Amino acid sequence: MSTTPPPGTIGVGLISVGWMGRLHSRAYNALPLIYPELGITPRLVQAADTAQAGRDYAENVLGYKSTTADYHEVLANPEVDVVSICAPNFLHAEVGIAAAKAGKPFWIEKPVGRSGTETAVVEAAAVEAGVATCIGFNYRHVPAVELAKKLILDGQLGRITNVRGxxxxxxxxxxxxxxxxxxxxxxxxxxxxxxxxxHLVDLMHYVLGPISAVTASTGTYLTERPALPGSATTGLAPVENEDYANMLIRFHDSAVAAGALGSLEASRIAVGASSDYGFEINGTEGSVRWNFARMNELHVALTRTGPFVGFTTVLANSAFPEFARFQPSSGTGMGYDDLKTIEAKKFLLAVTGGPAESSNIHDAVASANVLDAAEESATSGAWVSLPVVAGSTAAFAK
Ligand SMILES: NC(=O)c1ccc[n+]([C@@H]2O[C@H](COP(=O)([O-])OP(=O)(O)OC[C@H]3O[C@@H](n4cnc5c(N)ncnc54)[C@H](O)[C@@H]3O)[C@@H](O)[C@H]2O)c1
Structure with a gap:
């Protein structure tokens, strides 16, 4: 079993120094500046990347004490208390299991596994080792999303009837x-x-509760792409997974949104779209809309009579959860990197025995199960049922 280090200086190991690895590192560095009262000071100890450029960046720019091409060295380093796993998808499960076996709590990017089954193996390893976990489901931490969730939990939207994401x-x-x-x-x-x-499925779980069943369709439209330079194939090679997916969803009776229906869509080939990521949630008493492209705005409709019928756009302000940590007043927006600083805080609180605010490995399994069910449904055309995943932080009805 892993031991819980107290707040204080926490040694950080990083696996892979790409976009996410750099962002995790900036988040660790920002944490004591944004949350000084926690008394947690991350220290960047060792970073692993197979690319020399990544190792150089880690040492010379991010300030890691040492680097290596072999991630096993990071996991074996006694100065490393926690690990950030920011490798490409195919390494996540392997590294996650190895981190758990080494007794290192880990913050891992999504998707944790390439399937629900693979994700469950990482879950089993983390549970057996008793290590804290955190998943890169960063959109949970957007203050406008947190406020939307609070409005729903407080009953201000009435009974939730439907969601579109x-x-x-x-x-x-x-x-x-x-x-x-x-x-x-x-x-x-x-x-x-x-x-x-x-990401979208996790946000549904976090804000509305566990999904109980899905029916889905998927499509691959750009079916071939030029083979990577240096690979065994030349010319065009087949694309092996879907470009677009949609699904209809229902929620468990234990969910905050029990009885609601929903539709979700995702595309990686939508010309002109740049992280067009959002949801609209309707209830019997009100509605909320949010889109990441305008992360600092929440669109709220809380009345069906009087002069203020319709959506009001509210700029994130100090009444929104966490916002005042980053900006003094509305109109000055938070950014994507700030979400990772909040995530780092939640992870290290979980590691040091603080309040349980973090997502965890069970949330990764819950999301992966829905995606597996969507793939199954896309083949069979049938609705596929899903169990509630024990230990997840989904929004359950009180
Ligand atoms: N949470 C989010 O919103 C979000 C956003 C982007 C990416 N991601 C996830 O983060 C992960 C990383 O994505 P990225 O965009 O940072 O990728 P990236 O391509 O920028 O970086 C990947 C890095 O991994 C390194 N690498 C490859 N093999 C390695 C090995 N064996 N050992 C150590 N390092 C190795 C590469 O050299 C590279 O530096 C992906 O799983 C992705 O799905 C999450």
Whole structure:
């Protein structure tokens, strides 16, 4: 079993120094500045990356004490108390299991596994080792999302009747872009389901409660891409996972949104879309709308009579959860990096025995199970039922 280090200086190990690895590191560095009262000071100890450029960046820019090409060295380093796992998808399960076996609490990027089954193996390893976990479900921490959740839990929207969510990106819309790991099933697992829909499913669980059943359709439209330079194949190679997915959802009776219906969509080839990620939730007494493109706004409708019928746009302000930590007043917006600082805080609170605010490995299993069910339904055309995952932080009815 792992031991719980007290607040104080916490040694950080990083696996992979790409976009997410750099962002986790900036979040650790920001934490004592944003949350000084916690008395937690992360110390960047060792970073692993197979690319020399990543190792150089970790040492010279981020300030890690040492670097290595072999992530096992990070896990074996006695100065490393916690680990950030920011590798490509195909390494997540392997590294997560190894971190658990080494007794290191870990903050891991999504998707944790390439399937629900693989994610459950990581879950079993973390539970057996008794290590704290945190998943890169960063959109949970948006103050406007937290406020929407609070309005729903307080009953201000009445009974939730339906939700519509989408996550559209255009980052894979160019058919000339090469066949990177994201398009290869053995390396990535599913396509846009694991990449984008997993975030949306987690947000549904977090705000509305556990999903009980799905029926889904998927499509692959850019079916071939140029093989990566240096790979065994030349010319065009097949894309092995889906570009687009949609699903209809229902919620468990134990969910805050029990009885509600919903539809979710995700695309990685939507020309013109840049993280067009949002939801609209309707209840018998009110509605909320949010979109990441305008992260600091919440659109709220809380009356059906009088002059203020319709949606009001509220700019995030100090009454929104966490906002005042970052900005003094509305109109000055928080950014994406701030979400990771909040995530780092929640992770290290979980590690040091503080309040349980963090997502955890059970949330990763819950999201992965829904994505597996969507794939199954896309083949069979049937509704697929899902169990409630024990230990998840989904929004359950009181
Ligand atoms: N939470 C989010 O919103 C979010 C956003 C983007 C990416 N992600 C996830 O984060 C993960 C990383 O994505 P990224 O965009 O940072 O990728 P990236 O391509 O920027 O970086 C990946 C890094 O991994 C390194 N690497 C490859 N093999 C390695 C090995 N064996 N050992 C150590 N390092 C190795 C590469 O050299 C590279 O530096 C992915 O799983 C992705 O799904 C999450």
């Amino acid at each position: 989408r996550f559209f990106g255009g980052f894979s819309s160019n058919p000339e872009d090469p066949l990177a790991w994201r398009f290869v099933r053995s390396l990535s697992g599913s396509g846009v389901l694991g990449d984008l829909m997993g």
